[in-house]
Each structure stands twice: as C-alpha cells, then as structure tokens.
Amino acid sequence: MTETAPAIPASAPVPLVDIAPWAGGDPAGRESVATAVDAALRTSGFLLVTGHGVPDDDRAAVRDLARRFFALPDDVKARYAVTVGGRGWLPPGVEANAAAEGVTSPPDLKETYAVGADTPTGDPDLDGFWFPPNVWPDEVPDLRAAVVRHVGAMRALADDLLRIGAVALGRDEDFFTRHTGNPSYTLNINHYPPLTEVGRPTHGQFRIGAHTDFGTFTVLDREPGAGRLQVDVPGHGWVDAPYRPDAFTINVGDLLSLWTGGRWRSTRHRVLPPQAAAPDEDLVSLVFFYELDPDTWVEPAGHAAPPVRAAEYLAGKLAQITVPSAAPQNVQHRSRRPGRPQAALPPLRRRPV
Numbered sequence: 001m002t003e004t005a006p007a008i009p010a011s012a013p014v015p016l017v018d019i020a021p022w023a024g025g026d027p028a029g030r031e032s033v034a035t036a037v038d039a040a041l042r043t044s045g046f047l048l049v050t051g052h053g054v055p056d057d058d059r060a061a062v063r064d065l066a067r068r069f070f071a072l073p074d075d076v077k078a079r080y081a082v083t084v085g086g087r088g089w090l091p092p093g094v095e096a097n098a099a100a101e102g103v104t105s106p107p108d109l110k111e112t113y114a115v116g117a118d119t120p121t122g123d124p125d126l127d128g129f130w131f132p133p134n135v136w137p138d139e140v141p142d143l144r145a146a147v148v149r150h151v152g153a154m155r156a157l158a159d160d161l162l163r164i165g166a167v168a169l170g171r172d173e174d175f176f177t178r179h180t181g182n183p184s185y186t187l188n189i190n191h192y193p194p195l196t197e198v199g200r201p202t203h204g205q206f207r208i209g210a211h212t213d214f215g216t217f218t219v220l221d222r223e224p225g226a227g228r229l230q231v232d233v234p235g236h237g238w239v240d241a242p243y244r245p246d247a248f249t250i251n252v253g254d255l256l257s258l259w260t261g262g263r264w265r266s267t268r269h270r271v272l273p274p275q276a277a278a279p280d281e282d283l284v285s286l287v288f289f290y291e292l293d294p295d296t297w298v299e300p301a302g303h304a305a306p307p308v309r310a311a312e313y314l315a316g317k318l319a320q321i322t323v324p325s326a327a328p329q330n331v332q333h334r335s336r337r338p339g340r341p342q343a344a345l346p347p348l349r350r351r352p353v
Contacts, residue, residue, distance in 0.1 A: 008242045013044050013233040016247065020051025022164055030167065037161070038168035038264075041252055044233045045265030048247040049161075054153045056246065059221050062150045062189065063284045065143040069113055070191040070284075072139055080135055082114070084322040085186075085315075088135040089113055092198070093323060098209030098270075100320045106205040107323050109198050109273055113137075115147055116186040130184045130294050130311065150286065151187050158185075158217050158290035161250065169260065176216070176259075184291040184314065185215075192227060192283040195274035207271035213253040214317040215291035215310075220249040222285040226275035232268040241269075254317075255292065255310060261301030 008016035017036045021029030040047035069077070069089075080088035084095050090112040098105035115134045120127040136144040162176035169175070192207045207227055222229060222243070229241040229249070241249060257266035274281060292298070294311035 008048060008244065012242065013236050013239050014046045014048065014231060014241050014249075015040050016048045016050065016242070016244065018051040019049050019160070019164065020053075022160065023051075023053070030164075034164050034168035037164050041165070041264035043265075044231060045252040045257070045267035046231050046233075046241065046269070047250050048242060048244060049250055050244070050247045052157050052248060054157065054248070058146070058150055058153065059286060061146045062143075062286055063221075063223075065140055065146050066113060066189045066191070066284055069137050069140045069143065070111060072137075076139060077111075077137075080113075080137055082135075085318040087114055087116060087132060092193075095321055096209060096323050097211040097321050098204075098206075099323075100211045100214075100317055101268075102320075105209050106202045108209055109192065109201060109205060109207045110271075111191045111193070113189045113191075114186055115151065117182070117184050119182055121182055126294050126311070129315070131182075147187065147189075151185075151288070154187065154219050154288040155185065155290065157248070158219055158288065161217050161219075165256075165264075169263075176256075179292045179296040180216075180290075181293055183293050184311075186289045188285075188287040188289065190285045190287055192225075192271065192274070192281075192285070194282045195276065195279040198274060201273040206273050210268050210270040211321070212266040212268055213251060213289060214255065214314055215253040215289050216256040217290050218251050218253060219288040219290065220251075220285060222249060223283045225281050225283050226278040227272045227281060227283065230270050230272060232270075234265070234267075238270075253289070253291075255298050255308070255313060258300050258305060258308065259298050261304040263301065 008014075015036070017033065017040060019033050019037070022033040037047065074091070077089045077091070081091055082088040084090065092109070092111050093107040095110075095112070096105040096107050117131050118134050120131050159177050159180060162180065163173045166173050166175035166177075190208075210232065220229075224243045230238045231241050233239050251269065252264045252266050254266045257264050291314060292310040296310045297307045298310060298313075299307045
C-alpha cells in the first residue's frame with residue numbers, strides 16, 4: 001500500500017516547494033520555483049523541497065550503514081574520535097550548538113560521524129584546515145561509497161538552490177555559485193540515541209540546542225519523531241517543522257542571509273530532547289552544511305554590514321560550539337587522522353583593496 005504524503009499548504013510557516021520545474025527548463029516554471037523559494041526564505045528561512053531527483057534508496061543506504069557504525073563499542077569508535085569541525089567520530093559531549101548564541105549550554109545529546117570537502121587547493125594553510133583527507137571506519141567498509149554518492153547529490157542540490165536564489169534576486173544565475181568552485185562543506189551524520197540510553201536530560205539540554213546555521217544552505221534528511229526539529233518562526237514562535245519522507249528540509253545559513261542584506265532569514269532552530277513518551281526512539285539525521293570557497297568575501301546587499309571572509313566567520317563559529325573540557329583535541333584543530341598531526345587554524349587574511 002502506497003503511503004499518502006501529508007499536505008503542506010504554501011501558507012504554512014515552513015512551506016513545501018516542488019523544484020522539479022526548475023530542471024525542466026521552461027521559463028515560467030523556473031520563475032515560479034524561484035518566486036516560491038524566495039517567499040519561503042523571506043518568511044521563515046525554511047522550506048521543504050521535493051522534485052530534487054535524489055533517490056530514496058541512496059539516503060536509506062547511508063543511514064543504515066551509519067547505524068552499523070554507531071552500534072560499535074565506544075572503544076572502537078574512539079579510534080576515529082575528533083572534535084567539532086573534524087573528520088571522523090564526534091563523541092557525545094563535545095558539541096553545544098546553543099553556545100554559538102553566546103550562552104552557556106549543556107552539550108547536545110548526540111553523536112556524529114562527519115565527513116567533508118577534501119579536494120586540495122594547493123594552499124597549505126587552507127588545505128590543512130578546510131580540505132583534509134576524510135577518515136573512513138574500517139569496520140563499515142561500504143560507508144565510504146554510500147557517503148561519497150550522497151555528498152555528490154547534496155552538493156549538486158545545494159548549487160541548484162543557490163542558482164534558484166540568484167534568479168529570485170534578479171542576479172545572474174551564477175551570482176553565488178561562482179564562489180563554490182572548491183567550497184568547504186560538511187556532512188554530519190547525527191545519531192540521536194534513545195532516552196533509555198542517554199538518561200534524563202539536564203535542564204536546558206536538547207538533542208541540538210537552539211542556534212542558526214553558519215554557511216549558505218543546509219540540506220537535511222531526517223526521520224520523524226517525538227524528539228523533533230522545531231523552528232523559531234517570526235510571529236509564530238517555536239513550531240514543529242513539517243515532515244515528508246520524500247522531501248529535504250532546507251534552511252538558510254548566516255553567510256547567505258548576510259549576503260542578501262537580511263532579505264533571507266537565518267532562523268533559529270533546535271532538536272528536542274528525547275521524550276518520556278517515546279523512550280526507545282532512536283533517530284539518525286543526514287545534515288549537509290554547504291559553504292563557500294574559503295577565501296570568498298561576502299559583501300552584504302545594500303552595504304548593510306561590513307564584508308566578512310567566509311573562512312574566518314565559519315572557523316569562529318566552530319570554535320564557539322566546541323565544548324573545551326570534552327574535546328579530544330584543541331579547538332583550533334580541524335581534523336585528526338591516526339598517526340598524523342592536526343592542522344592549525346589558517347591565518348587571518350585582509351580583504352584585497
């Protein structure tokens with residue numbers, strides 16, 4: 001029996017947009033998609049997209065293989081342990097996203113396997129921090145191919161969304177993507193363990209605390225549950241993000257919001273802690289954070305704020321959300337490979353004049 005997808009009205013705080021007409025090439029269809037995306041990003045900064053062309057089986061394969069990794073004993077996973085921004089396993093207790101807002105927060109109730117961009121630029125300062133080799137667990141050998149395939153699809157979708165956004169703003173289609181020739185990005189495979197495993201959350205503790213994302217677009221593939229995603233929508237407060245199994249959840253990050261002079265919202269969101277009504281709930285989310293070529297200078301529309309260099313902004317945010325007392329390595333370190341030294345934070349660079 002085929003499951004009927006729930007209806008999500010265009011007027012919803014987090015609307016649903018079918019982007020398939022964009023790929024069809026018809027000018028009216030492309031304009032319709034651009035208008036709908038722009039409206040969502042101006043209102044809540046969040047939307048669900050269908051018509052993306054990413055096979056369900058590919059996402060399911062990554063999730064299933066990741067569960068095999070997360071089921072390994074902690075002493076095995078510890079061989080791949082890193083801190084925030086690293087490539088490998090982020091154990092529970094090393095990350096507190098709410099700290100990006102300048103507040104003291106308990107660690108997030110999750111563990112993560114993280115991979116990212118690994119195509120070197122030839123600049124050792126950039127490559128050591130933003131483009132180190134990925135680390136793959138020997139115990140789950142099929143994870144690498146599944147993740148590489150998924151990341152390729154996520155990057156293509158994120159670039160399409162940037163093109164759609166550029167057209168919506170009346171810019172050349174490559175206005176944003178001319179700055180994603182060799183961008184930084186991260187796929188965080190987040191595991192939210194059940195209440196029976198993590199115990200009762202401390203006061204103010206979430207699976208992920210309230211925060212905004214940092215880059216351009218975030219592309220999220222998630223599972224529904226009681227410990228769910230919520231969005232702080234202006235005029236509505238905290239609302240449950242709608243869910244459709246065939247849709248990705250998309251939201252704007254700080255750099256893209258800044259670039260548009262605040263036209264598109266980088267909106268606070270959080271993942272609720274595990275709930276007593278669902279003590280065995282065990283969820284895995286695939287979270288793709290898309291960024292920019294690290295040396296990109298983001299010039300806010302209308303000169304609403306000073307320009308910022310992508311690399312400096314992003315590195316600063318990664319440092320903020322790291323829990324220093326729990327981090328297995330110094331906060332300035334980007335990645336860890338067995339037997340290899342970690343790269344230091346790249347030096348600050350002045351804007352060309």
